[in-house]
Amino acid sequence: MEYLRKFLKSIYRMIKKRFILLVFIFLMEILNASIVNNVEKRDIIAFENITNQLNSTLSNSLWVYQYKLIKDTMINSVKNFDIEKIVLYDKDLQNYYIVEKIDDKIIFKETNNYVAAKTKLYLIEQKLYYNKKNIGILYVYKNKTNDLTQEEKEYLKDNSFTYAGDPNWLPFEAFNNDGEYTGIVSEHIEILEKNLKIKFKKIITKDWTETLNLSKKVEVDIVSGDAADVVLAKNYKAIDTYMQNPLVMVAKDDHNFISDLNYLKDKKITFVDGYGFSADIYKKYPDIKFQTCKSSQDGLLGVISGKYDIFIGTLAMVDYTIIQMGIEGIKITGDTGITMNLTLFVNKNKPLLYSILNKTMKSIPDIEKHKILYKWRHDKANKTIVDYTLLWQILFVVSILGTFLLYRQKLLQNKNLELGVLVDEKTKDLNNLNKNLEEKVEEKTKELKKQKDRYKFAIDGSSDGLWDWNIVTNEVYFSSRWKEIIGYKDDELENIFDTWQNNVHPDDLEGILKLIESNITGEKNTFTIEHRLKHKNGDWIWVLDRAKTIYDDNGKAIRISGFHTDISQQKQQTEQLIKSEKMASMGEMIGNIAHQWRQPLSVISTGATGMKMQKEYGVLTDEMFNETCTSINDNAQYLSKTIDDFRDFIKGDRTQKIFNLKDSINGFLHMVEGSIKNHDIHILLELQDDIEIDGFKNELTQCLINIFNNAKDVLEAKIEKTNNRFIFIETTVENNNAIIKIKDNAGGISEDIIGKVFEPYFTTKHQAQGTGLGLHMTYNLIVDGMNGNIEANNVSYKYDDEDYTGAEFIITLPMN
Incomplete structure (x- = not known):
């Protein structure tokens, strides 16, 4: 019934509108x-x-x-x-x-x-x-005001003129699909051409913007437009206004008359921007935030759909568009007090043309101008309005519907009695059902409260601190355990985003925010990171932060939840083990250095003793003296370099500087030279000379020593000393990254453990031989400390016509 009611209401509105239009036509015939x-x-x-x-x-x-x-x-x-x-x-x-x-x-x-x-x-x-x-x-x-001077007549005879307008601005002007110029302005131009006995060359543009661009370059002589157009006025002079048209306001049928647009500041008011009257609208109503639309059609249809409340346009264009499109449900509700003044803009450099057009346009009588306006405002309407036959058809349909409704009403009266009894019975059933539902809702509410209490108890009782961020509402929740981890009671910290951000270590904050951003954009949906939080006592504690992001059906992030686990004690233990690992490396290197120093010290001692004896016996020649001194100095420099390399490594300075990769690798090999010789290892190098890295040289040396020690231990365990033991080191550059490849020929790493070699405390050695932190420390130094990457693979290769298999570590470091 509701649908039928709405249908009849729409029929009534349509008949009412058609009736008014028919009455209007009838009155026009009487006047005519x-x-x-x-x-x-x-x-x-x-x-x-x-x-x-x-x-x-x-x-x-x-x-x-x-x-x-x-x-x-x-x-x-x-x-x-x-x-x-x-x-x-x-x-x-x-x-x-x-x-x-x-x-x-x-x-x-x-x-x-x-x-x-x-x-x-x-x-x-x-x-x-x-x-x-x-x-x-x-x-x-x-x-007659169009009498031309002899100079003007000769000017017309000797020159041709171009003309451009708006190609889609009916009823004022337009070019149809056949390129024919039509509209109110067109008919005025036709009269000018007839009276002056000339033809303007029409330039057809794709839109008004292209016409304005032509005017900016002054590539056309005459342009039609509104006298208020400031863009055209820069290069063109407007003749006297030949026709005015008021700007009116259009709203829905049920809208009251509008006396002043300023009373509707909060409404959505639109107009077609880009025309000369735009500046007049902004100037008269500076406090209104207008919206603009592409065309009058878009604006009027927007009023119908509710997209806009008010559309502002010229009376002629509004009439024409409503009639041509058959738009219903809107009406003219007021006058803005602004007038659009039709004129022709003439190139400022052609004053004779300006004078001719101004005089000739003035000579067109007002009655002729009104004929043109009447034609486009009323004759077009007569062609569009429905004829009397349609009215009778509508009345016939309405009468049939009325008869049907009367019959239907009679049936409904009979049905109402039956429905009354049925409604009473159903009402009793619904009351009983409602009572049962209330009991079930109460039961479910109690159950949900129990589950919520159990969940809260589980969260509060765990060692992890829960945090939750609602991205849509920006609401944040921190569990009491979360606050307890950093030394606060539940009521001592607010549940706001700043509580977390203000307590994150400044060096860690940027990296965490990047992870959160990658989750919000959908690049990732989880993250795990270790970072520091400030404790109430002023100390920094370490937490393991694990989080997951929730998205809506459109893939938009709406929530991120996670847990904090206090890992400060584990961090301290790990740092202690790393120090132990480094001390073990240093102990081994001291042994290597002692081995390395034996030969140069022996050379120095022998040279010095030999010169002393030769001096005593008087056989020390100048040549022998110089050679021996040179040998002693060379070996002393060798010992000095060994001391410098070892000192830099022990110092452990984390200073970023530019260093040569080849020199750094040679320095590392110099430090482990004793171990290389002791274990009969052959080092095969393929190093580029010009690779410069802006990074941390000391940390890279530590990583290379760790990888070397692992390779050395495996070679010693798997390959006899009398056989070939190889370590290959190669450097290249790819995409502004330095690549370091280190491989051995010890047979490779077992496939079931190769994915674990960088995990902490993982080792295949006896506890007395290794802590399992060497490669883990290497991974952290490369990835976290130097923004690089490291991976381990098994490779097979050929060297000196022999086939070998071994482990290959690939280090990738940014050069900047």
Whole structure:
């Protein structure tokens, strides 16, 4: 029934609108049958002030009555309007009735021998009707103002002119699919061309923006537009306004009349931007935040759909668009007080053309201009409005529907009695059902409370601290355990985002925020990170932060939840083990250095003793002395370099600087030279000379030592000393990254453990031989400390025509 009610209501509205339109057409037909057809009242005929002057009685003949009315009207028209002469030709009597202005006096006369043509008068011819019978012809004369000077005539003869307008601005102007120029402006241009006996070259643009671009480059002579257009005014001069059209406000049918737009500041008000009147709108209503639309069609349809509350446009365009599109449900609700002034903009560098067009446009009589406007505002409407047949069809349908509704109403009355009884029974059933539902809801509420209490107890009792962030509402929750981890009671910290952010270590904050951002954008949906939080006592504690992101159906992040685990004690233990690992490496290197120093110390000692003995026996020559001193100095420099390398490593400075990768690797090999010789390992190098890295040299040396020690231990365990033991080191550059590849020939790492080699405390050695932290420390130094990457793989390769298999570590470091 509701659907039927809405349908009938819409039928009623449609009939009401059609009826009003039909009445309008009927009245227009009556008006068209009056004395002057299609002549604007304000230009020629002024009936309002003449009626009281008619003293004729019913005994007067119809023509006498009409004659006096025409005579008085002709006199008043010459008095009140810019008219020089009116001539009425009576077809029956073949007589002329003349009213003309001579020396500011108005003279009325009759004659049967009058020549109407006058070269300096502009003639408008209009037939007169009475009772739909053609009784005569009215001639109206106005001053001709388009007389051109000889210079102007020659200028027209010697030049051609281009013209551009808006290609889609009906009813004012447009170019149709066949390239034909049409509209109100078009018909004025056609009159200009006819009177000047020239043809403008029309430039068809794709839109108004392209036309404005032409004007900015001054690539066209004449452009049509609104006199208020500041863009055109830069390079063009506007002739006098030849037609005005008010800007009106359009709203839905149920909207009240709008007297002042300022009362509707909170409404969505729109207009088509880019036209000259845009500046007038902004200037008159500076406090209103307007919205703009692409076209009048978009604006009017937007009002219907509710996208906009008010549309502002010219009266002519609004009328035309509503009629052409058959839009219903909207109406004109007020006047803005702003007027669009149609004009032609003429190139400022062509003053003669400006003078010609201004004079010629002025010479077009107002009545002719109104004919054009009337044609596009009313004649178009007559073609669009539905005919009388449709009205009768609608009335017939409504009558059928009315009969059906009466019959339906009778059936409904009978059904209502039956439904009354049924409703009472159903009401009792619903009351019982509602009671049962209330009991179940109460039972479920209690169960949910129990589950919530159990969950809260589990969270509060665990060693982990829960945090939860609602991204949509920005609400944050921290469990009491979360706050306890950093030394606070539950009521001592607010549940806000700043509570977490203000307590994160400054060095860790940027990395965590990047992880959160990657989760919000959908790049990742989980993250795990170790970072520091400030304890209430001022110390920094370490936490393991694990989180997961929740998304809505559109893939938008709406929530992130996670847990904090206090790992400060584990961190301390790990750091202690790493120190132990480093000390073990240092102990082994001290042994290596002691081995390395034996030979150079022996050389120094032997040289010094030899020179002393030769001196005692008088056989020390200058040549022998210089050679021995050089040998002693070389070996002393070797010992000094060994001390420098070892000192830099022990110092452990984390200083970022630019260093040569080849020199760094050679320095590391110098430090482990003793171990290389002791274990009969062959080092095969393929190093590029010019790789410079802006990074941490000391940390890279530690990593290379760790990888070398692992390779050395595996080679010692798997390959006899008498056989070949190889370690290959290669460096390259790829995509502004330095690549270091270190591989051995010890047979590789077992596939079931190769994925665990970088985990903490993982080792295949006996506890007395390793802590399992060497490669884990290497991974952290490369990935976290130097923003690089390290991976371990098994590779097979050929060297000296022999096939080998071993483990290969690939280190990737950014050069900057």
